[in-house]
Amino acid sequence: MKTKWLGPAAVALLVLSITAVGAAAQEVHDSQIASEIGRQVSRYPQFSIFDDVSGSVDNGVVTLTGKVTMPYKKQDIGKRVSQVMGVREVNNRIDVLPVSTWDENLRVRIARAIYGNSAFWQYGAMANPPIHIIVENGHVRLTGVVNSNVDRMLARSLAVGFGEFSVTNELRTDGEMRSN
Numbered sequence: 001m002k003t004k005w006l007g008p009a010a011v012a013l014l015v016l017s018i019t020a021v022g023a024a025a026q027e028v029h030d031s032q033i034a035s036e037i038g039r040q041v042s043r044y045p046q047f048s049i050f051d052d053v054s055g056s057v058d059n060g061v062v063t064l065t066g067k068v069t070m071p072y073k074k075q076d077i078g079k080r081v082s083q084v085m086g087v088r089e090v091n092n093r094i095d096v097l098p099v100s101t102w103d104e105n106l107r108v109r110i111a112r113a114i115y116g117n118s119a120f121w122q123y124g125a126m127a128n129p130p131i132h133i134i135v136e137n138g139h140v141r142l143t144g145v146v147n148s149n150v151d152r153m154l155a156r157s158l159a160v161g162f163g164e165f166s167v168t169n170e171l172r173t174d175g176e177m178r179s180n
Contacts, residue, residue: 030057033086037062040080042128046073049115050107052132052143053077053094060088067095067134103135106162110140113158119151131155131171138165146171 034057041053051073053066062081068074078092097103110133115124123129123146134141140159146152156169 029086030059033057033060033062033084036084037081037087040084041077044073044077044080046070046076047128049111049129049132050134052134052141055081057087060086061091062087062089063091063093065093067097067136069097071096097134097136100137102138106138106140106164107133107135109162110135110159110164113162114155117154117158119154133159135164138163140164140167141170142167143170144172145174145177147174149173 034055037055037057041047047053048069051066051068053064053068055062055064055066057063062084064078064081068077074092074094074096077094078090081087081092082090114120114131114133115129120131123131130144131146132143134143142155142159146155152169152171152173155171156167159167159169
């Protein structure tokens, strides 16, 4: 049975339900691997709010997806994950975002707008802020976890008006994370 993890921001909120007795042992094993992978990614010192990594575990085979700002991050994360006990294989499908001064400036301006807003100060004070800002060729994608739908909508509204081509809001609430 395949176990998914949604990234470091969701590690603490992941709730698994195991129903089949025969699959339970493997599910627990894969869920433990997924939890440890989430911890390893969130503890990677170069992982920032401008990167987003998620993946799945199926019988010890890990598939990593997402986007990072530098090629070495893709390699380093893949290496860290491969060293997790129980991982048999890593399919590293993380994409590296194109180098662009425009995109970098857009990332910084949107991050300042969101984390500079008093409604998001508690998020910004976290060791690993949960709102990730992925910018690719002028298109913005917000990922991660927020406390409420109001925070999700406010974050999106703060991310517009900087010359971006589009904003996709994939932020999820705590409640949505618990129901998965």
